[in-house]
Amino acid sequence: AQRVTQPEKLLSVFKGAPVELKCNYSYSGSPELFWYVQYSRQRLQLLLRHISRESIKGFTADLNKGETSFHLKKPFAQEEDSAMYYCASIGGRRALTFGSGTRLQVQP
Amino acid sequence: EADIYQTPRYLVIGTGKKITLECSQTMGHDKMYWYQQDPGMELHLIHYSYGVNSTEKGDLSSESTVSRIRTEHFPLTLESARPSHTSQYLCASSPRGENEQYFGPGTRLTVT
Numbered sequence: 001a002q003r004v005t006q007p008e009k010l011l012s013v014f015k016g017a018p019v020e021l022k023c024n025y026s027y028s029g030s031p032e033l034f035w036y037v038q039y040s041r042q043r044l045q046l047l048l049r050h051i052s053r054e055s056i057k058g059f060t061a062d063l064n065k066g067e068t069s070f071h072l073k074k075p076f077a078q079e080e081d082s083a084m085y086y087c088a089s090i091g092g093r094r095a096l097t098f099g100s101g102t103r104l105q106v107q108p
Numbered sequence: 109e110a111d112i113y114q115t116p117r118y119l120v121i122g123t124g125k126k127i128t129l130e131c132s133q134t135m136g137h138d139k140m141y142w143y144q145q146d147p148g149m150e151l152h153l154i155h156y157s158y159g160v161n162s163t164e165k166g167d168l169s170s171e172s173t174v175s176r177i178r179t180e181h182f183p184l185t186l187e188s189a190r191p192s193h194t195s196q197y198l199c200a201s202s203p204r205g206e207n208e209q210y211f212g213p214g215t216r217l218t219v220t
Contacts, residue, residue: 009148032207044151044198044211086151090207095141095166100150 002027004089006099013077014107021072021102023061023087031091033070035061036098038084047072047085057081077106110135114199114212121189122220129184129215131199138204140182144168145196145214157182189219 003026013019025031033050048056050063050070061072070087084103088096112133121127133140138159143151143166153166157176171193172186182201186193196216200209 034208043213046208046210049208084148095139095153095156096151096207096209097153097167098143098151101148103148 002097004099006102008102010103012105019074019077023070025089027091029091031089034088036086079106082106112212118216120218125189127186131182133201137201139202141200143198191219
């Protein structure tokens, strides 16, 4: 079975500091990886996906197959980045498997 | 406007009642999903559907049932609600050939 691990429940940084939200997956094939974000009182929404290799709101994520990781990074955190972040993977025919989420708190 | 809708947004109900959580999408997506999420916890897949008359159980065992009679509609039913069903229920959809999922606003269910 697929498994997605986000080891940090809470990550607190100051504005302007670099951010790295960790995500590790377990899947023997080639999964598709995603990062979803949920801002306060808003619905869960897609932030980025590894196959598009793009930067969204300054965030990037690189798939490292050797380490089975898909960490989310941003060089300079902003207060508006404070939210809940979920890593998700899918391999095969079913639906997304989500990690337990990391709450990012950016302090002024 | 193309979107995914869930009603009700909040529901407080007594033990033993039958409830149906509604989910509709106007995006023309083939695939639809139901997730259960406790506050601050991960999402657990409870049901999914790849199209009309196709439904499958997800990873988390659930006493709920679903139906998919129309492409745009994917209701979830609990025949007899219990306090253990208290949770948030998220509906999602994705287009054919894509794995990206679009989420509804959720229904927060409390069973007293």
